[in-house]
Amino acid sequence: MKREDWLPILMGLVIGLAIGLYYSWVINPVEFVETSPASMRDDFKADYLALIASAYAYSGDLPRAEARIAIFQEPNPAITFSQLAQKRLAMGRPQSETRAIALMAAALGDRPTPMASVSSQTKVVSPSPIKTTPTLTRTPPPPPTRTPSPTPGAPFELLDQEKVCDPDLYAPLIQVVVIDAAGRAVPGVEILVVWDTGQDHFFTGLKPELGLGYGDFAMTEGVIYTVQVVKSESPITGLTAEDCFGDGDELFPGSWLLTFQQPELP
Amino acid sequence: MSSTTFRLIAGLIIGLIVGLIYGWVLRPVEYVDTAPDTLREDYRADYVLMVAEAYAGDGDLDLAQIRLAALGPQPPVDIVVEAIDYAVKQNFSRPDLETLNRLAIQLRSIPPSPEIGGP
Numbered sequence: 001m002k003r004e005d006w007l008p009i010l011m012g013l014v015i016g017l018a019i020g021l022y023y024s025w026v027i028n029p030v031e032f033v034e035t036s037p038a039s040m041r042d043d044f045k046a047d048y049l050a051l052i053a054s055a056y057a058y059s060g061d062l063p064r065a066e067a068r069i070a071i072f073q074e075p076n077p078a079i080t081f082s083q084l085a086q087k088r089l090a091m092g093r094p095q096s097e098t099r100a101i102a103l104m105a106a107a108l109g110d111r112p113t114p115m116a117s118v119s120s121q122t123k124v125v126s127p128s129p130i131k132t133t134p135t136l137t138r139t140p141p142p143p144p145t146r147t148p149s150p151t152p153g154a155p156f157e158l159l160d161q162e163k164v165c166d167p168d169l170y171a172p173l174i175q176v177v178v179i180d181a182a183g184r185a186v187p188g189v190e191i192l193v194v195w196d197t198g199q200d201h202f203f204t205g206l207k208p209e210l211g212l213g214y215g216d217f218a219m220t221e222g223v224i225y226t227v228q229v230v231k232s233e234s235p236i237t238g239l240t241a242e243d244c245f246g247d248g249d250e251l252f253p254g255s256w257l258l259t260f261q262q263p264e265l266p
Numbered sequence: 267m268s269s270t271t272f273r274l275i276a277g278l279i280i281g282l283i284v285g286l287i288y289g290w291v292l293r294p295v296e297y298v299d300t301a302p303d304t305l306r307e308d309y310r311a312d313y314v315l316m317v318a319e320a321y322a323g324d325g326d327l328d329l330a331q332i333r334l335a336a337l338g339p340q341p342p343v344d345i346v347v348e349a350i351d352y353a354v355k356q357n358f359s360r361p362d363l364e365t366l367n368r369l370a371i372q373l374r375s376i377p378p379s380p381e382i383g384g385p
Contacts, residue, residue, distance in 0.1 A: 008270045012277020013284075020285015029294065034306035037313075041299040044336065048302070048313070051333060055316035058323030068312070096324035 037071050045072065049084055050097055057100035062107055069108075081105035082206045089202070099188045102203040106187030109208020155232040156189070156260040164255040165244030171218040172241035172253035174227055178204045178213040181264040185213030189260075190230040195223050201230070221253050229260050302336040307352060310337060314349035315362055318369040327372055343373040 037048050049069070056065040066077075074080045085101040156178060164175065178189045187205025204215040219225060219241045228235040241253035297304075305313060314334065321330040334342040350366050358366075 005269075005273065008273040009277035009280075012274040012279070013281035014277075016278040016281020016283075017285040017288075018281075019278075020282040020287075021289050022285075024286050024289025024294075029289075033304055035297065035300045035304045035309075037302075037305065037309055039298055039300045040302065044300075044302055047333070047336065051313070051316045051320060054320030054323060058319045068316075094324070094326060094329060096326065097329075100320075100323070 038073065046084060046087070049081065050088060050093075050101055053081065053100040053104035054097055056104050056107070057096075065104065065107075078105050078109035078208050081108060082208060085203065085206050095190070099190065099203060102205045103188040106205030106208050106212040109205075109212065155234075156229040156262050157232070157234065158236055158258060159261040160257075160259040161236065162257045162259075163242060163244075164257050165252075166255065167244075167246050167252050169255055172221065173255040174217045174219055174225060174239060175255060175257045176204065176215045176217075176227070176229075177211065177257070177259045178215075178229065178261075179259070180262045183261075185211050186262070187212040189213070189215075191215055191217070192228045192230050193217050194226045194228070194235075219253070219255075227258060232260070303338040305337070308356075311349045311352040311356075311358075313337065314346055314369075315353070315358075315366060318346070318365045321369050321372070322365055327376070330369060331373070343370060346370040346373060 037045070040048060049072070052065055052068045055068075056062065069077050081101055082105040085098055085105055088101060089098045159179075164173075174193065176191050178186045178191075180186050185204075187203075187208075189204045190201055191204065192201045193199060200217065202215050202217055204213050207214055207216070217225075217227075219239070221241045223240065225239040226235045226237045227239060236258060239256050241255070243251050244254035246252055302310075302313060314337070317330050317333045320333070321327065331342050334345050337345050346366060346369050350363065350370060353363055353366060
C-alpha cells in the first residue's frame with residue numbers, strides 16, 4: 001500500500017479511539033456498585049474499623065474480627081486501632097466505641113500479624129473491580145474466645161506509686177498500668193485525670209507495644225493532678241511533675257508510674 | 267464504497283474497539299473513595315451483622331440507626347430485613363440470625379415519627 005492509503009486508516013483509528021475512550025470513561029464507565037470496604041473513603045473506613053471493634057467487643061470473636069480487618073490489608077492493625085482510638089476519643093465519640101477500639105488494639109497487639117492469622121473458617125472474598133456474582137462471606141458461629149475484661153464488680157486499687165526519672169520521655173507523664181488479680185494486664189480500663197481547670201480521660205491498651213494494661217497522660221509542669229480509675233473509689237491526689245536530675249546535674253521534669261490492681265474476690 | 271471510505275471506517279472500528287478495551291478493561295475508571303452504600307451484598311450483610319453485634323453489646327439504638335443509615339436511604343428496619351434474607355439464604359449461624367433478628371425487632375418497636383403539617 002502507498003503512504004496515502006494508510007492515512008484514512010490512521011484517521012479512523014484516532015477518531016475511533018477517541019470515541020471509544022469517551023464512551024468508556026465518560027458516557028458509560030465501569031460501575032463499581034459492588035465494592036469492597038477497602039475502597040471506601042478514609043472517614044468511612046474509620047467508621048467501618050470502629051464497627052469491627054464494637055462487634056468484637058460484644059462477640060469476643062477475634063478470628064472473625066481479624067478476617068474483617070484483613071480486607072483492609074493494614075500493615076500493622078494494632079497501631080491503626082490505637083491511633084483510631086485516640087482520634088475517636090478526641091472527637092468525643094461514645095465511650096463504648098472508644099473502649100471497644102482500645103480492646104481491639106490490645107487484642108491485636110497481643111498477636112502476630114492478623115493478615116497471616118485469618119481464620120480458615122472465615123472465607124473472605126477478595127476485592128473484585130468488575131461486577132461479579134456476589135460471593136459468600138461465611139460468618140461462622142463465634143468460638144469460645146472472650147474479650148479480656150476485668151472481673152466485674154471489683155474496683156481497682158493502687159498497688160504501687162513510683163516516681164520515674166527518664167530524660168528520654170517526650171514529656172512528664174502519668175503512666176498507669178492496670179492488672180487484674182492474677183497479675184495479667186487489663187486493656188480498655190478508663191482512667192480519669194482531673195486538675196484545677198479541667199479534666200480528661202484515657203484508656204489502657206491504646207499503646208499495645210508498651211503493654212496491654214498501659215496508658216499514659218502528658219502532664220503540664222506546675223499543674224497538680226488527681227488520677228482515678230473510673231468506678232474506683234480511691235483517687236490518687238497531688239501528682240505533679242517533680243524535678244529530676246540528669247547525668248550532668250541538669251534538671252528535667254519527672255513522671256509518675258501508678259500500678260493499679262484488682263483485688264482478689266473473697 | 268470507495269477504498270478510502272472503507273479504510274476510514276475500518277480504522278474507526280479498530281480504534282473504537284481499542285478505545286473500549288483500554289477504557290473498560292486495561293484502565294477503567296477507578297473508584298477509590300466509595301461509600302458504604304455501594305458495598306457488595308455479602309459485605310453489606312456483614313456490615314449489618316456488625317451493627318447488630320455492636321447494638322447487642324452497647325444497647326445504643328440511635329448509634330445503630332446512624333450506622334445503618336450509611337447503607338442508604340431505606341428505613342433501617344428494611345436494611346436489616348434484607349440482611350436477614352441474605353443471611354438465611356447463605357446459612358449464617360443461628361446466633362448470628364438471632365442477633366440480626368433482635369436488632370430488627372428493636373427497630374420495629376420504634377414509633378413512626380409524626381408527620382409535619384398534619385391536621
